[in-house]
Amino acid sequence: MKRIYIAIFTLSLLLNVLSAQDRPNIVFLLSDDQTSAATGCYGNNQVITPNIDKMASEGVMFSNYYNTTSICMASRACLITGMYEYKTGCNFMHGPLHKDKFEKSFPVLMRKEGYFTGFAGKFGMAVSDGDSWDDKSWEVMPVDAYDRWGGGPGQTNYKTAKNERIAQYADEYPHSTRAYGAWANDFITDAKKSGKPFCMSISFKAPHLPFTPDKYFDDVYANKVFEKPANYGAENATHLSPQAKSGRQYNAYNFWRESEESYQKAMRTYNQLIHGVDYALGMIRKALEEQGVADNTIIIFTSDNGYSCGAHNFGGKVLPYEEASKSPCVIYDPRIPENKRGMKRETVAANIDIAPTILSYAGIKAPDNMDGKDLNLLINNPNKFKRETIxxxxxxxxxxxxxxxxxxxxxxxxxxxxxxxxxxxxxxxxxxxxxxxxxxxxxxxxxxxxxxxxxxxxxxxxxxxxxxxxxxxxxxxxxxxxxxxxxxxxxxxxxLTGDYEQVLKEATQKRKEKQKQNKH
Structure with a gap:
């Protein structure tokens, strides 16, 4: 009888190993507020992003990748569910992602299908069915939905020590961006030991405000003077709608236009933060090589929204103009033949495509509720990828x-x-x-x-x-x-809601009152 148990156990381990070899590992990396224009492979020769550029030269770059909603909470819900915002029901001023929607997200579905899953970084949204919710609360973080969790609520912090789940890396990596690279190394090690294929998601805080870059990279853009784009400033916004110029994107974020000095400082720190993310990508690729899993690991890199950086006098994101709505999107699949590497795809792609694409790589059928399309078809057979607009x-x-x-x-x-x-x-x-x-x-x-x-x-x-x-x-x-x-x-x-600031104040107050009532 003992021999039978040993044989069954050995067979189970063998099947796990075979399963891990048959199905690819997937690494999904998300920066925060990175416009495609701030990436070398997208044609910007003023920035230094060697690892993203290398990944594009070895994989596929999507030249026209858009965030269907260009604000972090809503975009992240779109990314993991493959649905437009009006179907996720999730955004600031609106409400959290309901649990039934989250249950059909790619990380949950992949774990159910035998993947070893992990998340680290800024989760950026609330998962809750309750009227009282706060994206800054641990109560709405789906910690137990993953095998490993290194994430945090709210905006998280650039100081590693102030992020509870990655604080152990603070001595060696005081800035969170490289700390997430170190977390990834440990996750990959554990995932390999599990004998399962893995799906690892990391959502960097960088380059979100406040622009607080890793001092380790202070020399990268020291004394760099950035050229302004031809659409920079208010004089290049006269043809735009009055509605577009009514919000804080046009009327705040003065550091982009106060002076030449403030503009250059903003550009240096913003791009230095992106350089840190690029470095962390290099750390992760090195870890994959060292663990012997690089040849079976697909990497997807993108961002949750773009950033205006002073174009048309705008700061921030939100608006549908190119700088604010477009982000880099690069997919690297080590299994594609050499003659297909370095491809560019011009057809419009979007954040709603990420979930069905990841599921497709894993051999899992995407749920019918998803609006996005599998980008594998656009990569391998673009003539059959039918899409007019996003x-x-x-x-x-x-x-x-x-x-x-x-x-x-x-x-x-x-x-x-x-x-x-x-x-x-x-x-x-x-x-x-x-x-x-x-x-x-x-x-x-x-x-x-x-x-x-x-x-x-x-x-x-x-x-x-x-x-x-x-x-x-x-x-x-x-x-x-x-x-x-x-x-x-x-x-x-x-x-119509009327005074936005007043509506936001009233909603926040109402939420606090409900939280107090629930505690009592």
Whole structure:
């Protein structure tokens, strides 16, 4: 009998090993607020990102990768669920990701299918079914959903010692970015011992504000003077809608425009933080080599949203313009043949594609609720990857900037829905295939009338999708009215929030009162 047990145990171990060899490991790396324009392989010769650039030269780079909602909480929910925001029901001002949605996210599904899973870094959202929630609370962190957890609530901290789950790395790596690289090394070691294929996700805080780079890299951009892009500053925003210029993205973030000195300091520290993430990528690839698993490990690198960096006088993200909505996206699969490495794909891709793509690599069928597509098809058979447009929404902030747009490889149509005595609903049409800096609104150009009508049809089709698919909670159904090009000001009025700062203050106060009641 003892021999039978030993044989069964040995067979089980052998099957685990074979399973790990058959199914690839997957590493998903996410920076925070990194615009694609701040990455060397995307054409910026002023920045130093050697590991990302090398990964692009060995893998596939998606030239037109967009975040369907360009703000961290909502984007992260889109990334792990493969759904548009109005179906995740998750964003600041709205509410948390409900548990039933999280149960269909890629990390949960992969663990159920035998993957050894781990997460480290800024989780960036709340998972909860309750009315009282706080993304800064441990109570809404899905710690037990992973085999290993090195994450934290809220924004986390650049100081390693102030992040509870990675504090043990603080002596050697006082800045969190390299500490996550060290955590990854330990996770890969444990994952290999488990005998299972693994899926490791790391969400760096960098380069999110406050710009606090790792001093280890102080020499990288010391005394560097960055050239401003041609669309920098308010003088290059006169053609944009008044709605776009009504929010804090245009009226705050003064460090981008106070002086030449403040601009250069912001650019140096922002890019130094990205360089730290690039270095951590190098640490992770080295760990994969040392553990002998590099040949069977797929790496995906992207960011949760872009960053304006002073373009059109904007700071921050949120808006549907190129700098704020686009991020780098690179996939490295060591199994692809040499003659396919270094490919670029121009077709629009998006954060909603990440979850179905990862599941596809793992041999797991994506749930029907996912809106995204498997990017493997775009990589291997682009002619069969059918997609006309991606939809970009902003459902956060003051009423004026809440908007929807559709974007293809060459065109972007934006509809600014807000209407008042001072503002009328505004359309913008940019030929982004030729005018990547979005310097000319072509909406009144008769030469592009057919293109405008085509993009309007794509837009209207997406409004219908929102009408059919928006969750019935967290204040999302209103967008089928607000974003409707045919809705009147009177029809929209009941759905406008008014003073954004006051609404935010009242919501925060209400949440604190509910938390106090729950404690009692």
């Amino acid at each position: 939809t970009l929404t902003n459902m956060w902030g003051n009423d004026e900037i809440q908007s929807m747009s559709v974007v293809s490889k060459d065109w972007k149509y934006i509809y600014w829905q807000y209407e008042s005595e001072k503002m009328k609903p505004t359309e913008e049409l940019f030929f982004v295939g030729k005018d990547r800096l979005e310097m000319k609104n072509e909406v009144k150009n008769p030469e592009y009338k057919n293109q405008l009508n085509s993009m309007r049809k794509q837009y209207d089709k997406q409004v219908q999708e929102i009408s059919k698919g928006a969750v019935t909670y967290n204040d999302y159904q209103k967008y089928s009215i607000l974003f409707d090009r045919n809705a009147s000001a009177e029809e929209k009025k009941p759905y």
